[in-house]
Amino acid sequence: MKTSRVLLSVGAAMAIVVAVPTAAMAGIDPPGACDGAATIEGAVYTPANDTTDNPVVVPADRDGIIIPYTGMVIFENKGHSGKIYLDTPITQVFGETTGRIPVASWSHSNEGDERATTGTYSLDQFWEDLGFRITGLLRMSGKHNASGGSCSGFVFVKFTGNPLGTPIGIVAVVGGVITGAIVIWAGVPRRGR
Amino acid sequence: MRGHPIAGAVGGFFFGVFLALILQQFGLRSLNDPLSFFGLPILFLTVGLLLAWWAPFGRRST
Numbered sequence: 341m342k343t344s345r346v347l348l349s350v351g352a353a354m355a356i357v358v359a360v361p362t363a364a365m366a367g368i369d370p371p372g373a374c375d376g377a378a379t380i381e382g383a384v385y386t387p388a389n390d391t392t393d394n395p396v397v398v399p400a401d402r403d404g405i406i407i408p409y410t411g412m413v414i415f416e417n418k419g420h421s422g423k424i425y426l427d428t429p430i431t432q433v434f435g436e437t438t439g440r441i442p443v444a445s446w447s448h449s450n451e452g453d454e455r456a457t458t459g460t461y462s463l464d465q466f467w468e469d470l471g472f473r474i475t476g477l478l479r480m481s482g483k484h485n486a487s488g489g490s491c492s493g494f495v496f497v498k499f500t501g502n503p504l505g506t507p508i509g510i511v512a513v514v515g516g517v518i519t520g521a522i523v524i525w526a527g528v529p530r531r532g533r
Numbered sequence: 534m535r536g537h538p539i540a541g542a543v544g545g546f547f548f549g550v551f552l553a554l555i556l557q558q559f560g561l562r563s564l565n566d567p568l569s570f571f572g573l574p575i576l577f578l579t580v581g582l583l584l585a586w587w588a589p590f591g592r593r594s595t
Contacts, residue, residue, distance in 0.1 A: 392563050429554075429564045476558040479565045496563060503558035512558050516551035522544030523577065526537040527584035528591045 367493050374491035376411035389495045400473050401501035405463040412456040416488025421447035424482040475501045536585035545581025549574030
């Protein structure tokens, strides 16, 4: 009876954590200073995809995906540079400059002051550079600096696929099972007690 | 405490970490969410300690 109550309490706590929505945040800073869009399998994504319940959906289990994109800024854009990266738990603990997964970077003198660009991004190249595939919900951040100003933003990205087909997913599940068993064992009385 | 408090605390903390990672991997929550990344380990560290204090498993009725 007591055992079932404990398990029920743990299950309820887990259900609450899953059900509570994560906080929504603005995607571009300063607002309107830059903009962009990417098309993945027919769906167009913008900086508005900045919440966990409205993420950019990226198939992680398929090859040959090419992502067309556009980007623009409203300020003078000479001598520009920028980066896009995925935040990891290490970033979460140690700050923005630590433990990020690079997605793209650029820099150009841009003497002609072009303020808009188009191009394509190869997802296969990203997987090749990373060395393994990832699934799940991650925050992707970016920053662009130029002579006339700077702009930063983020979106949430959901890499779809089977987590048990990725090294991180396997470690998570195996670790969860082992540590879960340790927690249960902690509730077994010591001998002589 | 009748159970194993150190195992409960350490096991509970890391169970919370792995659970946050599992939720992230299955796309249910982001690790950027403080409630998930910091809240779950603290929650399950507490659960582990409570279980060690209560020790409800494997007891024989007298």
